[in-house]
Amino acid sequence: MTGTSTRAAVPRQAGDVTEPAAPSASGARASLAGNVNRRRLARGLSLRELSAATGVSKALLSQIERAEANPTVDVLVRIADALETTCDELLRRPLLHPEIVRAADLPEPPDETSVHQLFAGHEPGRIELYRTRLHPHAQSQLSSHGAGSVEYVVVLAGEVTLTVDDRPYHLGTGDSARFSGLSSHFYTTDAAPAVTLTMVGHPRH
Numbered sequence: 001m002t003g004t005s006t007r008a009a010v011p012r013q014a015g016d017v018t019e020p021a022a023p024s025a026s027g028a029r030a031s032l033a034g035n036v037n038r039r040r041l042a043r044g045l046s047l048r049e050l051s052a053a054t055g056v057s058k059a060l061l062s063q064i065e066r067a068e069a070n071p072t073v074d075v076l077v078r079i080a081d082a083l084e085t086t087c088d089e090l091l092r093r094p095l096l097h098p099e100i101v102r103a104a105d106l107p108e109p110p111d112e113t114s115v116h117q118l119f120a121g122h123e124p125g126r127i128e129l130y131r132t133r134l135h136p137h138a139q140s141q142l143s144s145h146g147a148g149s150v151e152y153v154v155v156l157a158g159e160v161t162l163t164v165d166d167r168p169y170h171l172g173t174g175d176s177a178r179f180s181g182l183s184s185h186f187y188t189t190d191a192a193p194a195v196t197l198t199m200v201g202h203p204r205h
Contacts, residue, residue, distance in 0.1 A: 031093045032076075033067035039083045039090075040065075053082040089203075094180070098164050103174025118176045119152060125204035132187075134160065134194045140187040148203035149181030158194030160187045 040050055047065075051058040056075055063069035064079075071079075076087045083090075101118050108114045134140065145151065153162065154176045162169045162177060164185045171177060179185065181200055 027093060028091055029067040029070065032071075032090055033065050034094065035090045035092065036061075036079060036083070037065045039085060043083065050079070050082060054078040096180075098162070098169055098177050098179035100169060100171070101176040103172065103176075106174075118154070119178050126202045128200045128202075130196075130198040130200075131156075132196045132198060134158075134187060134189045134196070136189055136191050136193055138189050138193075142184060142186045143181075144184050145181030145200050145202065147182050150178055150201045151181045151185070152176070152178045152199045152201070153187075154197045156195040156197055158189065158192050160189055160194045160196060162187055 040047075045053070047058045047061050050056075051061055054061075054075075056071075056078060060069060060071070060075070061079075064071055064075075073087070076090060080087050080090055099119070106114070106116045132140065153171070155171045155173055157173055159170065159172050162171055162179075162185065164179050165183045169177060181202075187194075187196065
């Protein structure tokens with residue numbers, strides 16, 4: 001279904017808009033900056049209002065959203081409480097692009113049992129596990145699982161093309177990927193069938 005929605009603009013006070021974190025910012029600070037900024041704006045809070053709710057100065061909050069500050073645990077807890085989330089969520093690295101693990105990159109010495117951690121998940125809520133068989137020249141249903149969800153896939157047999165937000169990623173037997181479940185995505189095959197194992201992790205609400 002397609003359509004256009006119009007939302008009334010919400011007036012913002014001076015200082016509400018924070019410049020994005022610099023690309024050189026450390027991973028944790030950059031993740032914190034983006035997560036605090038997105039959650040604050042989603043709740044329609046100005047920096048002044050968040051400062052009043054947390055007891056953290058407006059200047060420090062602005063520095064946090066620019067990834068220029070290293071806040072204490074106490075400050076993180078107060079911000080998380082005001083935004084009705086957790087410190088873990090504020091520090092979580094967003095999945096901006098799919099992460100691919102190639103089977104060929106996993107060392108498997110002969111005559112030895114090999115165990116490889118493919119991904120470490122952080123979704124504390126519901127999980128769904130699927131085994132899917134795709135016929136030749138097939139396409140799966142276009143899917144999106146909602147904000148905060150993460151999809152993991154392992155190709156058990158054959159080859160598939162994973163398309164996420166209109167960008168294709170070729171996956172062979174044994175290859176793995178994870179990506180934001182909010183992104184529109186689907187799987188396709190060529191001349192041969194394929195079997196995938198997919199897990200979708202949903203956040204606790």
